[in-house]
Amino acid sequence: MSTATLDMPTKPKTRTDQTLAGRTVPAGRAALDRLVFTGFMGSGKTSVGSLVADRLGWRFLDLDHEIELRHNRTVPQIFAEDGEAHFRHLESATLASLLGQRHVVLALGGGAPEELGNRLLLEQTPHTAVVYLAAPFATLLDRCHQQAIDPAATARPNLADLTAAERRFHLRRTHYERIAAHTIDTSSLTIEQIADAVLDLLPTGAQ
Numbered sequence: 001m002s003t004a005t006l007d008m009p010t011k012p013k014t015r016t017d018q019t020l021a022g023r024t025v026p027a028g029r030a031a032l033d034r035l036v037f038t039g040f041m042g043s044g045k046t047s048v049g050s051l052v053a054d055r056l057g058w059r060f061l062d063l064d065h066e067i068e069l070r071h072n073r074t075v076p077q078i079f080a081e082d083g084e085a086h087f088r089h090l091e092s093a094t095l096a097s098l099l100g101q102r103h104v105v106l107a108l109g110g111g112a113p114e115e116l117g118n119r120l121l122l123e124q125t126p127h128t129a130v131v132y133l134a135a136p137f138a139t140l141l142d143r144c145h146q147q148a149i150d151p152a153a154t155a156r157p158n159l160a161d162l163t164a165a166e167r168r169f170h171l172r173r174t175h176y177e178r179i180a181a182h183t184i185d186t187s188s189l190t191i192e193q194i195a196d197a198v199l200d201l202l203p204t205g206a207q
């Protein structure tokens with residue numbers, strides 16, 4: 001997966017001079033303990049996150065996967081059997097426990113920042129930086145459909161109703177932007193290019 005391209009229309013990437021150390025972590029050696037990826041479904045959080053973790057020699061954690069391991073059910077099963085509200089409850093509890101670990105790269109689920117408690121937790125956990133992987137809704141949808149060759153592995157209950165999904169996308173963008181130290185426009189970048197852009201932002205000593 002790490003060699004796959006994100007395969008989207010050409011758009012200039014938006015990068016600034018700001019480093020991750022500039023906003024949420026103190027500058028200096030090894031100031032960062034947790035790097036968190038946020039963004040809508042299909043934004044590349046898992047692919048980019050695992051590649052960045054490999055490059056850093058840090059552990060990669062995927063929030064959805066951790067929920068599935070802890071509760072011995074897939075995300076679609078939890079949605080179908082107990083509803084989204086219950087899933088959000090498990091998601092918040094799992095997020096809180098994962099943020100206790102050091103030297104981890106964490107990919108959030110696309111809906112995690114909808115919860116105020118999760119946003120506050122991310123903002124208030126020291127030595128933690130959030131990166132938002134941004135792309136237009138149509139691009140994200142395309143990527144999700146490309147991943148859905150094996151629907152059981154990649155099923156996303158909140159994509160079943162596309163109108164509702166687009167509404168969520170617009171609502172969530174503000175949350176993603178607010179919790180993130182940095183936003184990367186991933187529209188025209190490969191997974192490797194995004195990972196490089198993220199690594200460029202890390203404070204000296206974290207790599």
Ligand code: S3P
Binds near residue numbers: 039045064109112157
């Ligand atoms: C969701 C996104 C999914 C997963 C669940 C709900 C959402 O994660 O948490 O299906 O509401 O956006 P990904 O963003 O990793 O697909």
